[in-house]
Amino acid sequence: MTRWAVVTGAGSGVGQATALALVAAGWSVVALGRRLSALEETRSLAGALAGRITAIACDIARQDAVREVGARIEREFGPVEVLVNAAGTNAPQRALEVLSDADYHAMMETNLNGAYFCVQAFLPGMRARGSGTIVNIVSDAGKQASPKAGPAYVMSKFGLAGLTQAINAEERSRGIRAIGIFPGDIDTPLLNRRPVVPDEAARARMMQPEDIAACVMLAVQLPSRAVIEELIIRPR
Secondary structure (H helix, E strand, O other): OOOOOEEEOOOHHHHHHHHHHHHOOOOOOEEOOOHHHHHHHHHHHHHHHHHEEEEOOOOOOOOOHHHHHHHHHHHHHOOOEEEOOOOOOOEEEEEEOOOOOOHHHHHHHHHHHHHHHHHHHHHHHHHHHHHHHEEEEOOOOOOOOOOOOOOOHHHHHHHHHHHHHHHHHHHHHOEEEEEEEEEEEEHHHHHHHOOOOOOOHHHHOOHHHHHHHHHHHHHOOOOOOOOOEEEEOOOO
């Protein structure tokens, strides 16, 4: 039987690495992201396994779009057993004194609301089947605020951590588990949106997207009787 996973933000960074790790482990993946061209690049990186990845353009900040895509996925492909919320954004002008309303709302809509919309799209099917794994890629900014992350990003990630806890509190009796992964610095394209973009030497000391994907796979592959509720990972 085909095992289906949905990964948001699958066009780059952690989402891309996670989609590739899942297909390598035998899963079929629906890759979601705003840009179809980026998702197709992820498919090409899968090589001979590219047929296991279905790319669908979707702006997860739009609840109507998420509902439509969620219904389409379960209708056309089958039950979704794993949801990985890896999409995230930040803004160069992120400090309190310079943060614009538009950037604030964009971060909350993608980092928190988008994850919530996706959870609500796939939870009913998981409940009906009595099983499901939801992995939220949070950030260590969801544990401790820092000027490096900025307030809107921190607020969205604290909220995502709360969503993870709420899923476990309400859904564990239905066979559903949620995992929050809290990474430190990762060398991803999101670094290009920092006020000061890290140089190559700094990036070399950071984790790689594949390191976080390995954490996702650990959480997904655990027996259904166990759940890693929170996992903090930082560069060594």
